[in-house]
Amino acid sequence: MIVNRKPLTFWERLYLPAILGGFKVTFRHAFNTLFRGKTVTMEYPEQKWAVPAGYRGAPYLVKDQDGDTKCVSCQLCEFVCPPKAIKITPPGGSGLKPDRLNAEKMPLEFEINMLRCIYCGFCQEVCPEEAIFLQKDYSLVGTSRAELIYNKEKLLSLGGEAGGLQKWKHKLEEAKAQENFPVKI
Amino acid sequence: MDWNFIIFSVVKVLVVFGALLTMVAYSVMAERKIAAWIQDRPGPNRVAPPFVKYLPILGPFLTRMGFFQPLADGLKSFLKEDFTPGGVKKIYFWLAPAVAIIPALMTVAVIPFGSVLGQQQMVIADLNVGILYTFGIVSLGVYGIVLAGYAANSKYPFLGGIRASAQMISYEIAMGMSVIPVLLIAGDLNLSGIIAWQTTHHWLICYAPISFVIFLVSAFAETNRTPFDFAEAEQELAGGYNVEYSSMKFALFPMGEYAAMLASAGMMVTLFFGGWTLPFWGLDQSAPSLGMGLVHILVFIAKMLFFMVVFIWVRWMFPRFRYDQLMDLGWRRFLPLALANILITAIVLWLQSGK
Numbered sequence: 181m182i183v184n185r186k187p188l189t190f191w192e193r194l195y196l197p198a199i200l201g202g203f204k205v206t207f208r209h210a211f212n213t214l215f216r217g218k219t220v221t222m223e224y225p226e227q228k229w230a231v232p233a234g235y236r237g238a239p240y241l242v243k244d245q246d247g248d249t250k251c252v253s254c255q256l257c258e259f260v261c262p263p264k265a266i267k268i269t270p271p272g273g274s275g276l277k278p279d280r281l282n283a284e285k286m287p288l289e290f291e292i293n294m295l296r297c298i299y300c301g302f303c304q305e306v307c308p309e310e311a312i313f314l315q316k317d318y319s320l321v322g323t324s325r326a327e328l329i330y331n332k333e334k335l336l337s338l339g340g341e342a343g344g345l346q347k348w349k350h351k352l353e354e355a356k357a358q359e360n361f362p363v364k365i
Numbered sequence: 366m367d368w369n370f371i372i373f374s375v376v377k378v379l380v381v382f383g384a385l386l387t388m389v390a391y392s393v394m395a396e397r398k399i400a401a402w403i404q405d406r407p408g409p410n411r412v413a414p415p416f417v418k419y420l421p422i423l424g425p426f427l428t429r430m431g432f433f434q435p436l437a438d439g440l441k442s443f444l445k446e447d448f449t450p451g452g453v454k455k456i457y458f459w460l461a462p463a464v465a466i467i468p469a470l471m472t473v474a475v476i477p478f479g480s481v482l483g484q485q486q487m488v489i490a491d492l493n494v495g496i497l498y499t500f501g502i503v504s505l506g507v508y509g510i511v512l513a514g515y516a517a518n519s520k521y522p523f524l525g526g527i528r529a530s531a532q533m534i535s536y537e538i539a540m541g542m543s544v545i546p547v548l549l550i551a552g553d554l555n556l557s558g559i560i561a562w563q564t565t566h567h568w569l570i571c572y573a574p575i576s577f578v579i580f581l582v583s584a585f586a587e588t589n590r591t592p593f594d595f596a597e598a599e600q601e602l603a604g605g606y607n608v609e610y611s612s613m614k615f616a617l618f619p620m621g622e623y624a625a626m627l628a629s630a631g632m633m634v635t636l637f638f639g640g641w642t643l644p645f646w647g648l649d650q651s652a653p654s655l656g657m658g659l660v661h662i663l664v665f666i667a668k669m670l671f672f673m674v675v676f677i678w679v680r681w682m683f684p685r686f687r688y689d690q691l692m693d694l695g696w697r698r699f700l701p702l703a704l705a706n707i708l709i710t711a712i713v714l715w716l717q718s719g720k
Contacts, residue, residue, distance in 0.1 A: 202682035210402040220405040 231316040236299045238317040239292060240339030241332065242310075248279030249336065250311035253287040257303035257312055265296035266303060283309075290332040294320050310342065310350075377489050378474075385473055389623045390435035396623075396677045398431055403681045412437045439616075447612035450517075457516035462614045465509025466621035468502045472628035475499060477557045479641050479662035480651045487641075487662060488557060495556040496548065499632060500541055503587065506625060507533040510589070510596050510606050513618070517609035525605030528688065529589065529596035535695040536586035536593075542703035543579035546572075546710035547636050560640035564650070570637040575706045577637045579699050584629040586695070588622055590676055592683040593691060630672035634665065641665040 191197060212218040222229065231237070244250050258266045269289035278286040303312050317338070322328040330338070394409070401408025409431040417424040417433070427433065449458065475495040479487030492498050507530055514526015548554060550572050551562040563569055570577050586593040597605030607618045634640060641661040686694070 199682075203678075206403045206678060206682050209405055210399065213402040213405050213407070218405065219407050221407065223407065223410075 231318070235316055235318075236301050236314045238294060238299070238320055238338075239297065239301075239303055239312050239314045240317075240330075241290060241312055241335040242339040242342040243336060244280065245341065246280075247341065249286045249332075250280070250309050250342070251287055251290060252278070252283050252309050252311070253285050253290075254308065256306045256308065260302045260306045262300060262302065263296045263298050265293045265298075267291045267293070287332060290335060292330050292335060294328045294330060295325060313339065313342065315339065373485050374489065377485070377487075381473060381478070381489060382470065385470065385624060385627060386620075388627055389620050390439065392623045392627065392673055392677075393438060393619065394431050394434045395673065396680070397434070399674070399677045400681055403678075409434045442613050442616035445612040445615075447614060450519075450609050452518045453609060454516045454518055457512050458609075459614075461509055461513035461516055462610070462617035462621075463509075464512055465506070466617050466624060468505040468509070469621045469624035469628055471502050472499050472625070473631060475556055476628070476631040476635055477560060477640055478631070478665045479658055482655060482658035482662075486557075487658065491555065491557055493555045496544060496554050496636075499628075500537070500544075503540075503625075503628075504534075504537055506587070506621075507537075509618075509621060513610070514596075514606040517606070519609060521602045521604065522606045522608045525596045525598070525602050525608075528598075529606060532593060532595055532691060532695075533587055533589075535692060536583045536699075539579055539695055539699035539703055540583035540587060542700065542707060543576045543583065544636065545703075545707045546576045549707070549710050549714055556635050556640070560635060560642060563639040564642050564644075568637065568639045568644075573637070573706070573710065575702065577633070579703050579706070580633060580636070582694075582699065584626075584633065585676070585679065586691070588625045588629055588676075590622075590626065591680040592686050594685060595688060595691065598685060626673060626676050627669065630669045630676065631665075633672055634668040638668055 241249070241251055253268060253270045255268050255270065258268045267289075268287050268291075271285050271288045274288055276286065276288055278284065280286070299314060301314050304314050315338075320328060398408040407429075410429045412431065412433040413424070413428040414433055414436070417428060420427075449455065474489040475492050475498050477486075477488035477491075481487060490498075510529040510533075511526045514522045514524070514529065517523070547559070547569055550569065551559045553559055553562060559569070566572075585591075589596050595605075597607065599605070602608075607615055610618065641664050643664055
């Protein structure tokens with residue numbers, strides 16, 4: 181393809197129209213920013229963006245409606261975690277009793293290394309007890325590496341409560357959706 | 366020995382030096398702020414020393430305007446590690462930043478920045494060959510950049526230095542030629558004399574507009590400002606002649622650049638816009654009182670700041686020229702234009718003189 185390059189007219193070769201155009205555009209932008217406050221940036225610590233629903237932030241452990249630990253130390257999340265950020269210490273022979281009545285055990289220690297975590301959400305997806313959720317936190321700050329390894333206590337306090345034990349209800353809904361009814365209630 | 370002269374000269378030198386460096390620091394701040402506004406950003410608005418929170422309205426306003434940013438910038442420059450890479454030519458490497466900033470500071474010596482304050486004339490050196498001195502010193506400015514590029518002993522700074530040398534020497538010719546009509550019209554090389562001529566006539570921009578255009582564009586090229594910032598073309602040269610520098614040695618290059626901008630703004634004001642004078646309210650006469658003397662200085666600074674804003678504004682308006690376009694503009698457009706300008710001015714003056 182041949183592109184016809186028109187020779188510039190004398191007026192164009194003086195650069196004057198381009199200079200005036202440039203002044204106009206830059207002046208408009210400067211005026212809008214200065215006097216009408218139209219900036220494209222956000223002044224971050226004071227203003228924060230609204231985190232959208234379904235956002236994958238930091239994963240925290242949640243408690244049930246009684247304030248008990250939902251995690252049963254099955255270690256599925258530890259195995260599925262791609263960057264190996266989760267480290268669970270099972271109760272073993274320590275004799276630690278779970279908070280919940282209908283649970284067999286709960287983790288002695290549950291650590292997530294937030295420096296390793298990639299917010300993929302696999303832990304939330306794989307958790308059979310719905311005990312870990314990716315929440316809306318995105319600004320994790322620490323002054324050392326050790327500070328950003330969150331332990332069970334911290335994860336539970338940050339995670340808050342997930343309303344009700346939803347596990348079997350969800351299973352029911354999934355089954356209903358498939359018109360397959362394995363559980364007689 | 367005239368002790369009076371020596372003492373007052375030293376005081377003037379110190380005050381002008383301090384004021385110039387302050388203006389350099391705030392030019393950097395202004396550059397960042399204006400750049401931000403043009404790009405729809407608020408710009409630096411966080412730096413606030415502890416005492417600011419006790420100022421009710423002024424404090425937050427100054428903070429938002431980035432008033433204390435130069436303090437942080439300067440402190441940062443001093444605290445950075447001053448690293449000398451292994452391969453550099455040490456003597457030139459250390460010499461180059463000084464060579465870059467000293468000519469820019471020395472140019473200001475001949476520019477009259479006010480009429481009189483008390484008995485003292487507000488110019489450091491009232492030279493009869495003021496303009497020649499300025500051009501002599503300005504042409505030294507290229508050595509700083511070329512030396513920096515050469516001393517760094519690595520390819521990108523070297524390319525930056527080469528570009529700068531060709532560019533600045535080319536545009537110096539156009540710049541020097543563009544001023545000759547001004548000298549012909551005013552009939553004086555002394556900058557104070559040129560200002561005095563402008564008080565009895567109109568500003569020289571009315572008599573030599575083409576000279577002003579050539580001078581303005583050449584000033585952009587001389588100070589390595591966009592659209593002629595080939596020596597430090599970041600996209601092409603990874604930063605240009607100053608790549609290997611760090612800490613305060615690096616900071617001296619931008620400081621030199623801004624000081625050169627201030628000096629050329631001062632030159633433009635003096636040559637084409639009547640220096641410290643304004644054609645009304647009797648501001649074009651030598652100051653009868655201290656207050657009027659200060660007003661004259663403020664008028665000069667205001668005019669200079671206007672040109673600084675133009676310098677900064679233009680940077681965010683135009684993309685960089687191509688190197689052949691730069692050379693084409695300098696040698697094939699401005700040089701003939703400046704020569705024709707000299708010839709026409711001379712002929713008109715000859716006809717007017719009636720001989």
